[in-house]
Amino acid sequence: MVHAGTRTRRKLEPVAFNPPRALGVIVGGALGAWALIAAFLAARLAFGAGAELKTFVAWVVVAVCVLLALAFLNWTYSILSLSYIIDRDTLTVRWGFRRVVIPIDAIQRMVPGRTLDEAQIDGLNWWGCHVGSADVKRMGYTLFYSTHSSPEELLYLVTNNEAYALTVLDQAAFAEEIQARAALGPVEYHAQRSEAVGLAALPFWRDHVALVVAALAGVACAALGAYVFANYPDLPQVVELSFPALGGVVRVGDKEELLRIVYLGVGILALNTVAGVSLHAMERAAGLWLLASSGVLQFILLGAAVFAFSRA
Numbered sequence: 001m002v003h004a005g006t007r008t009r010r011k012l013e014p015v016a017f018n019p020p021r022a023l024g025v026i027v028g029g030a031l032g033a034w035a036l037i038a039a040f041l042a043a044r045l046a047f048g049a050g051a052e053l054k055t056f057v058a059w060v061v062v063a064v065c066v067l068l069a070l071a072f073l074n075w076t077y078s079i080l081s082l083s084y085i086i087d088r089d090t091l092t093v094r095w096g097f098r099r100v101v102i103p104i105d106a107i108q109r110m111v112p113g114r115t116l117d118e119a120q121i122d123g124l125n126w127w128g129c130h131v132g133s134a135d136v137k138r139m140g141y142t143l144f145y146s147t148h149s150s151p152e153e154l155l156y157l158v159t160n161n162e163a164y165a166l167t168v169l170d171q172a173a174f175a176e177e178i179q180a181r182a183a184l185g186p187v188e189y190h191a192q193r194s195e196a197v198g199l200a201a202l203p204f205w206r207d208h209v210a211l212v213v214a215a216l217a218g219v220a221c222a223a224l225g226a227y228v229f230a231n232y233p234d235l236p237q238v239v240e241l242s243f244p245a246l247g248g249v250v251r252v253g254d255k256e257e258l259l260r261i262v263y264l265g266v267g268i269l270a271l272n273t274v275a276g277v278s279l280h281a282m283e284r285a286a287g288l289w290l291l292a293s294s295g296v297l298q299f300i301l302l303g304a305a306v307f308a309f310s311r312a
Contacts, residue, residue: 012184015177017084019147019167024079024128031126032072039065051259056229060222079129082145084166086177089186091157093145093166095131097200100145103190104181106159111139112171113154130165139163161192204277207284213291214273220298221269225262227302231309232258258308265301269294 039062046058078096085092091107093100116136121144123132130146139156142163148154155168168174195201204210235255272294280287 012088012177012181014088015086017086017168017170017174019082019084019153020149020169021079021082021128021147023149024126024147025076027127028072028076028079028129032069032076035065035069035072039069051229051232051256053226053230056225059225075124075129078131079147082147084168084174086174086181088181089188090190091178093164095145097198098194098196100143100164100194101190102157102159102164102192103186104178105186106161106192107178107182108158108160110171110175110178111156111158113148113151113156113165116151116154116156118151134165136163136165159192202277202281203284204280204287207280210276210280210284210288210291213288213295214276217269217273217291217295217298220295220302221265224265224298224302224305228259228262228305228309235309258305261301261305261308265298268297268301272297 042058042061042065046055046062049055049058074096078098081094081096083094085094086104089104091102091104093102116138119134119136119142121130121132121134123144124130125132128147128149130144130148132144134142134144136142136156139158140163142156142165144165146154146165146167148167153167153169155166155171155174157164157166196205232255235258237255272290276287276290276294278287279290
């Protein structure tokens with residue numbers, strides 16, 4: 001157990017305890033930079049190359065690496081912002097765009113990490129970043145918001161509902177701040193909760209149906225691009241372009257015009273995804289409809305591509 005030391009009493013103002021963050025930021029930033037470099041190299045190969053399947057694969061690698069870089073940059077920012085703020089009635093764990101609020105009166109005990117065995121953490125787990133969950137012996141299910149490099153830097157907080165593992169170097173000072181507020185009792189009620197802020201607070205991220213629909217639309221767009229780029233090299237330079245809606249009008253044009261089908265699909269996907277996510281926050285059904293319509297339009301464009309390539 002952690003016991004407070006004998007220190008002079010002072011006014012209980014908000015106090016922030018910041019864990020060591022340099023190592024986690026360096027490693028996370030390096031991984032994000034690596035993903036950006038990979039995206040840049042893939043883009044150099046794809047840009048200006050002929051329309052063929054390997055060019056399409058290069059653009060897919062660019063998209064995947066950019067998304068990966070954004071994820072690592074977000075996690076790096078979260079490590080940089082990680083702090084434990086002790087207020088009058090609550091302990092707030094700040095992790096990027098998420099806030100974990102723990103009422104002081106819900107904390108039952110604090111246990112130094114040196115007294116417990118190390119646990120295998122599921123989640124973000126690299127040097128200087130340990131954020132996730134683990135089954136800790138004698139503690140049970142525990143949420144980690146930590147940057148520790150050794151168990152001695154860990155402090156476990158056991159509450160009425162859950163246990164938390166934090167990186168606190170001055171554990172005596174931390175315990176004193178908690179116990180001083182606990183002795184006075186709460187001024188107002190606070191629920192123990194985890195909440196998102198900013199863009200992370202959009203309900204889209206918590207809607208599994210919306211996430212699946214958006215992912216399927218992306219897969220449909222990828223299928224459209226793969227089909228067009230794979231069959232494009234076999235076309236003659238000049239092709240016949242049919243317009244059934246105009247009474248079967250046929251004209252001769254450059255085969256590059258057929259690539260516009262892919263560009264249109266990508267544009268529709270981007271526009272509908274942004275609009276759908278934004279609208280989802282106000283009206284879920286309308287947002288889902290926009291996201292789903294993006295996928296439907298990809299299949300319509302794929303059908304148009306198949307027809308155009310068969311007649312070219």
